Amino acid sequence: MSKKEEYILELENITKIFPGVKALDDVSFKIKKGEVHALVGENGAGKSTLINIISGVFGPTQGSIKVDGKEEKITNPSKAFELGIGVVHQERNLIDTFDIAENICFMDISTGKNKMKDKKAMNQKAERAMERVGLDLKPWQGIEELTSGKKQMLEIARAMCMDSKVLLLDEPTASISLTEADMLLKTVKQLKEEGVSIIYISHKLEEIFEIADSITVIRDGKNIGETLSASSLNKDKLIELMVGRKFVTETYNNRDLSKEPVILEAKDISSKKNPIPKSFQLKKGEILGWYGLVGAGRTEYAREIIGIDPITNGSLLIKGSEVSIKSYEEAFQRYKLCYISENRKEEGLFLQHNITDNVGIIALDQICTKGGFISYRKQNEITESYKESLSIKAKDIFVETASLSGGNQQKICIAKGLCVNPEIMIIDEPTVGIDVNTKGEIHKLIYELSVQGISVIVISSDMGELVGIADRIIVFRDNEIKGELENSKDYESMSTKVMGSILL
Ligand SMILES: Nc1ncnc2c1ncn2[C@@H]1O[C@H](COP(=O)(O)OP(=O)(O)OP(=O)(O)O)[C@@H](O)[C@H]1O
Ligand SMILES: [Mg+2]
Structure with missing residues (x-):
């Protein structure tokens, strides 16, 4: 494999400045094909900002992105979709007035691939997508009544059926059940086998060690060291890199509350x-x-x-x-x-x-x-x-x-x-x-x-x-x-x- 093909996504010196906030400061990392790459860091470190830049929500102030060796300007979400980049954002992104199938096929609709004429095909696609993540709902159901966990799974199902080359998952398990999370992690592993590259963000470090091949740590918008292989780290070391100091978990003693009212x-x-x-x-x-x-x-x-x-x-x-x-x-x-x-x-x-x-x-x-x-x-x-x-x-x-x-x-x-x-x-x-x-x-x-x-x-x-x-x-x-x-x-x-x- 030539070097050019080794990496599916390369971020080079990305800086993002919002009015008064430098959210990202010269961040670089690369992702290989078929690799699960974890992005970790404290709240406000800049992880979601990176996801938004890669998925075309907004552009970087400086820096460049290469997809499959070629520099690309990802100026909007449709461009990211065309380049084979799928995303599940940290915040929910569904349309309440659309049914499940329409939400799952949203990109087909908005990019003109399916102008909602072929409802049967959309329903079938939605059924396949939901089956993949173990979601037992009907494609024609509305979404307003769904729990936040189900909505989250629906977005994951949508991203997974896009035939993406790169899938960005920003805290996908924050509001889903343990069983759903297990299913999701299994699907991530399966996609990886199929050659899909995944950027995975989570504060649940056990998940990171279960699925990640490599880890990039971001602190205050900056890279902390080089990308590391997950096998070279353990939980304590990773936390230390994230917070910038040794971290001790406090313990709380048992109390006698028998006399309390x-x-x-x-x-x-x-x-x-x-x-x-x-x-x-x-x-x-x-x-x-x-x-x-x-x-x-x-x-x-x-x-x-x-x-x-x-x-x-x-x-x-x-x-x-x-x-x-x-x-x-x-x-x-x-x-x-x-x-x-x-x-x-x-x-x-x-x-x-x-x-x-x-x-x-x-x-x-x-x-x-x-x-x-x-x-x-x-x-x-x-x-x-x-x-x-x-x-x-x-x-x-x-x-x-x-x-x-x-x-x-x-x-x-x-x-x-x-x-x-x-x-x-x-x-x-x-x-x-x-x-x-x-x-x-x-x-x-x-x-x-x-x-x-x-x-x-x-x-x-x-x-x-x-x-x-x-x-x-x-x-x-x-x-x-x-x-x-x-x-x-x-x-x-x-x-x-x-x-x-x-x-x-
Ligand atoms: N649209 C925006 N306008 C102004 N500031 C922003 C905007 N989006 C993000 N920021 C700021 O950029 C910084 C990085 O935020 P970001 O959402 O990327 O953090 P994060 O690492 O995803 O954190 P979390 O783990 O809490 O999700 C924060 O200081 C945030 O307030
Ligand atoms: Mg975030």
């Missing part, structure tokens, strides 16, 4: 959507983990507790008194019960507004003066303090939220939850899409909140996360509570016990 109690609660009755207790200052696979019914249950979905049977007690919460507003204003959604884009943020306004709208209580005026000074002070304590990476608190990296948007949602000075917090998948370093910071923060007496429910599909911080773990499967376990903080024995109760 019960703050929140659910007795046989059920709803129309979720008819199986479920009960649990949460003590003052306790961290209660809700483990289950994506789709186990944990978010739905939380929505009943916070007054979004009406409870039809059973009772809810806060500090021993029965309550009937009619809206989420009532939950957090009257009962200091706050919920941080897993669906940040849709439920969490005003993306067109800056960071300080996003925080300010929640912190109105604290920033309004007696005369009813907003104290912007106070608002900015509060926001600055969260920017600092959660290490939100942004030029300042006045940048538009939409321009922040995925992980940094997540941190603003957490800041918003903290603003109401809650007594009870339910945090849904707190560290999805969060880098290892910040994940540690968020765990520490949750622990500190609990030490201050705040009771926290952490909904998570990451067993390691719950074993690390929870006092107790409740296990969900198919809308049912299948078990309740004291956390020994020993990962091996806890995962055996949790899996045991899931299978019961």
Whole structure:
């Protein structure tokens, strides 16, 4: 093979400057044919910016790209498609008014290959694409009702049926179940066998070591060293390269909460959507983990507790008194019960507004003066303090939220939850899409909140996360509570016990 053909994609000295932010600074790397190349780095390192440049969302400020040895100007997404570059972006990219087949065949439609006349062919193509990733849906189904995990799988199916030479996957497993993720990793391996080159971005480092041949580390928009072979690294070394220093995982001791009062109690609660009755207790200052696979019914249950979905049977007690919460507003204003959604884009943020306004709208209580005026000074002070304590990476608190990296948007949602000075917090998948370093910071923060007496429910599909911080773990499967376990903080024995109760 001549040198020219060895690499399918070569990025040379890529720099990207957004107003006031140098997102990429002289980044270079090359990808061989049939290789899985992982891009890793902390939140805001510049990974998605690279993906956007390779897929023609926007151009680089400087630098060049070669595809199959030839320099190309990828000025728009259609150009990337023509060059055989398929992409699954970090953010969802489906059209709500299109059905599944139309979404899967979107590029055929937009490039004029199929003007939606041949619906039968589109349906067949969609069926094949979905089969490949194990998605059991009908091509003519609408997409609005699909869960975010299913939408994600649909985009993966779409990218995989494009006959791409290069496939870019930006955090493809952030919101899908373990089974779906397994299927995805299998498909990635199969595509690699077929000679497809893949750029894979994930904060789940186990996945990186499972599938990557080579790894490029990006920190603050710059290459850290040369591209390395995955076999020459281990998890600790990789984390060190990402964060720029030795990294130690904190451990949290077991606590005796037996004398603490019960703050929140659910007795046989059920709803129309979720008819199986479920009960649990949460003590003052306790961290209660809700483990289950994506789709186990944990978010739905939380929505009943916070007054979004009406409870039809059973009772809810806060500090021993029965309550009937009619809206989420009532939950957090009257009962200091706050919920941080897993669906940040849709439920969490005003993306067109800056960071300080996003925080300010929640912190109105604290920033309004007696005369009813907003104290912007106070608002900015509060926001600055969260920017600092959660290490939100942004030029300042006045940048538009939409321009922040995925992980940094997540941190603003957490800041918003903290603003109401809650007594009870339910945090849904707190560290999805969060880098290892910040994940540690968020765990520490949750622990500190609990030490201050705040009771926290952490909904998570990451067993390691719950074993690390929870006092107790409740296990969900198919809308049912299948078990309740004291956390020994020993990962091996806890995962055996949790899996045991899931299978019961
Ligand atoms: N459209 C934009 N306008 C201004 N700044 C931007 C824009 N897109 C990205 N940035 C900035 O560029 C930097 C890199 O962001 P990017 O999204 O590439 O990070 P990332 O490595 O993908 O992080 P994450 O792991 O959180 O997804 C960040 O500082 C981000 O705020
Ligand atoms: Mg990103």
